[in-house]
Amino acid sequence: MSANGSGATPFVDVRAVSKWFGDLQVLKRVDLAVREHEVVCLIGASGSGKSTLLRCLNLLERVEEGEIVVDGQPLTGPERVDVNALRRKIGIVFQAYNLFPHMTVLQNVTLAPRKAGGFSRDGAEGQARAMLQRIGLEDKADEYPDRLSGGQQQRVAIVRALAMGPKLLLLDEITSALDPQLVWDVLGLVRELAESGMTMIVATHEMGFAREVADKVCFLDGGSILEEGPPEQIFGEPREPRTREFLSRVLAGGRMG
């Protein structure tokens, strides 16, 4: 089924996507290509359209114009898309973690594999415990989310998304709600995922992290991708004045890491 392994055709192909919230155009003819095993970071001010673009990719938001193809499957065409099947191969992690507060950590991680992934209870729990062990949270398996720190909750949310075995992971400003000392725990996990070859699209304010893990960085401004390129170029010699302005403001705020 996979459209490619070699990287000839992109795994995610976004073509001229536009979206409006009422009269406000939040995405303006966005083009984006992401190859398998590639990590793409989306940077830009709040409201520039990073989150909306991510949410369009797993159809949490409807795309009004343009085309999105993921893994050879058009999401925006006239044919009906099995959204549930699509979302099983696209994981998303949110800024506010969105763990299920009435379930333990283990239940959070195993819910989707058991109910939508065809796993047995034992199979799902075995997998979940192994994953929690890898991130050092196996002793929290039976705790409820409100007993965990923000960083721990966010790492559980990442594991929850990974438990479905997604081929693509979308990270939506996952460290923005965290205390600075907790940010690195979460970014460390993302770094490991990047090294293991997970295809990821990461909306982030952590420029240092973007520079380190990204294969490609896209600067969004007012709903369109104003500039994209390898991190050395975007952070080293940005071409667009708006990119320079944004980066110098971020630098002044001390977020280069």
Add this chain to the structure above:
Amino acid sequence: MHALHQVLHAFFNLHSFTLAMPDVWAGFQVNLRMMFVAEALVLAFALAIAVVRGLPGRGAKPLRALAIAYTDFFRGTPIIVVAFFVGFGLPGLQLGFISNRSFTTYGIVTLTLVYTAYVAEVYRAGIESVHPSQRAAARSLGLSYAQSMRYVVVPQAVRRVIPPLLNDFIGLQKDTAIVSVIGVAEAASLSQQFSTQNGDFVSYLVAAIFFILITIPLARFTDHLVLQRERKERALAF
């Protein structure tokens, strides 16, 4: 002073009290039965109506409209009128299965119809209070709409509305007395009978005590749950 003494004697009189007790207790068992059966039915039906009312999409519009019509009608009609419709209407239809039931059954049907409408609104408020990001998280994992309701939204909603549900349960328990108008021999109607025969009102006091013995502990339990939730929310806010 003499008048006051007479009134007191008509309500508080140990001799009549012991006499009235067995009759009223027999009636109160009917109240308890109606209360538990109706409450169980209400909890299930009301959840179904609340979920139907929240169904998304244009296709579900007729279903949503039906659910709205149901709640509007039964919330807007006095329970005593519904009791007359059910208690005198259903037997009049002369349909074997539904027309040959006991008064108690018609009482249960009445209470279920009316309280399902109230409780559906309570559930609906609970479902709407679950933050949309919870649905988004559930759907993004590949759960269907039904699964995300079943495992993520409804369990959180129900936990939140337990105190108001208990409040309605208290209301339902008291309204089991109203269906005596269609001939159910429950505590209130039996104490009325006893009162006419015995010439005083002591039997009403007996009935009141039975009801209070159930409702007051329920009310305190509800308060306890509300307080617990408030404490938890305050703890989370800081």
